Amino acid sequence: MRINGTVWSARDIAARIDHTVLAPDATRKDMENACVLARAYGFKAVFTNPYWTPLVAELLDGSGIAAGISAAFPLGSLSTDAKVAEVMDAVARVDGKPCAVDMVTNIALLKEGHFDDYTRDIAAVVNAVEGRGIIVKAILETSLLNAEEIRTACRCAAEAGVDFVKTSTGRAGAPALSHIRIMREALPAHVGIKFSGFGTLNAPELALWAFFLGADVLGSPCGDVVVDVLSSGYAEVGMLAGS
Ligand SMILES: O=C[C@H](O)COP(=O)(O)O
Secondary structure, X not given: OEEOOEEOOHHHHHOOEEEEEOOOOOOHHHHHHHHHHHHHHOOOEEEEOHHHHHHHHHHOOOOOOEEEEEEOOOOOOOOHHHHHHHHHHHHHHHOOOOEEEEEEOOHHHHHOOXXXXXXXXXXXXXXXOOOOOOEEEEEOOHHHOOHHHHHHHHHHHHHHOOXXXXXXXXXXXXXXXXXXXXXXXXXXXXXXXXXXXXXOOOHHXXXXXXXHHOOOEEEEOOHHHHHHHHOOOHHHHHOOOOO
């Protein structure tokens, strides 16, 4: 695959993918299969609901791949203390193995204009894991927001100290590719963008354009398909018009 003149190998693409197993009926076997895939491809992380975090951390141990904690998932409407408790419980249970946190923000606080409270809710999680080398992402649920709300949410999340801002849970509508540009313009350069929740239909095509538009990381339940298609040569053809 070639993005903006740079060639990315299959490993380069995989290292930018957080593979997801978030279905409510996912079982231990699904976790095992995802971790086998993650090791084979070299994904950045495997994100699951927190019940599964210790198992996933164990299955990925020694690979450098993070056990992803999907926190306050998928609504974000827990008390701040409950969010912190959920995250810290999962962090304690990985017993020092690599993990990462994607936390759903409190959308009502944003919509109602309580920007300080919205920021404090995010910052509480950032502060709780500080010093542990844990990447924290704030999930905005951009499909529910207008452009100004996306910009404001990005500024609040950056002020709260997150490493990445992420578009979507995949449970409240898909993000638009245009959200990436809005986010990039609102965020300081040190805060990354994760494009996620875009489903499985046309996932490789969406992934290709998301990278081209400035996404740093992708969340996908079919990370293997994305890597296979984008590293097959197709992506270079697809990029001729844009590069
Ligand atoms: O946080 C949510 C995921 O990154 C998006 O979920 P999904 O990959 O199952 O669509």
